[in-house]
Amino acid sequence: MQKIQKVAVVGLGAVGAVVAEQLQAILGKELYCVMDAARKARYEKSGMSINGKKIDFHSVTPDEVPPVDLLIFATKNLQLKDALDVAQKAVGPQTAILSLLNGVHSEAEIEKAFGAEKTLYGFIVNLQSINKSGVIDCAAKGIILFGEKDNRVSERVRAISNLFEAAHVTHKVPENIRFEMWKKLLMNTVFNSLGAICRSTFGGFHSPVMQKMARQVGREVIAVANAEGFPLTEEHLEEDLRITCNYTPLGKCSMLQDVEAGRKTENAFFCGTICELGKSHGIPTPYCEFLGGLLEGTEYARELQKKA
Secondary structure, three states: OOOOOOEEEEOOOOOHHHHHHHHHHHHHHHEEEEOOHHHHHHHHHHOEEEOOEEEOOOEEOOOOOOOEEEEEEOOOHHHHHHHHHHOHHHEEEEEEEEEOOOOOOHHHHHHHHHOHHHEOEEEEEEEEEEEEOOEEEEEEEEEEEEEOOOOOOOHHHHHHHHHHHHOOOOEEOOOOHHHHHHHHHHHHHHHHHHHHHHOOOHHHHHOHHHHHHHHHHHHHHHHHHHHOOOOOOHHHHHHHHHHHHHOOOOOOOHHHHHHHHOOOOOHHHOHHHHHHHHHHHOOOOHHHHHHHHHHHHHHHHHHHHHHO
16 A cells, blocks of 8 residues: 655644654654744744744755655745746655645645646645744644545555554545635635734634624625535534634634735735636625725735835
């Protein structure tokens, strides 16, 4: 049976570092964290820690990484183009590629770069991790959901599942991975976007006004998902609301972390995706358009302040 012996991770932030730490515990130097030379120098100088524990990741430059059995992308969507370039030498004839990025776009970009036959579909959910310049506080390591695009349980899916099991990486191979990705897009579009624009921690979603807005935005996502062939319902939205309200009250969604750190958000891949697809199906998405516009305006105003 196929065995995963060498793994490369591109993206060592709040998601990638948590996953890489678990894999490095069993793979050692066969876990490669791929990054450019300048970033490698910064990591080696300042180090990284997770929940107060210093982690010495096996960092390599794009020229140093060998072909691996599994390549994991854990960047943000905005960094995917650069990540694809960084990972070129990690991809060999037998490499399987798994994206943990938000949204429903990254797999198509990976397929263009490396081929559909190498590309798995996946994401991570229920991760509660905050990264402040390499100091990571992680309240929950999340669950990786992944699978083949056609949902068959292939040999490589079983091999990756065995690796994750050995590394104590919580994971699941769902019956329909693309449907699960739309469930995650529902959560991201609603709770990441609202959390970011309202500057709200998870505890804020207990308030009636936040719950009302969550339902208004969520219903638009559901309508678009249904038109795309994915049977999301309001029950899924209500479950997302329950989950979010049960998170650590002072925890923050990733988009809020981006806003506070002055980084560009993934707004285009959340509200932007819903608005674009809504137009193609003739479905009005006024709440997503307004919320997305607020986020875009916030970013624009911030850039003006930087130039002032």
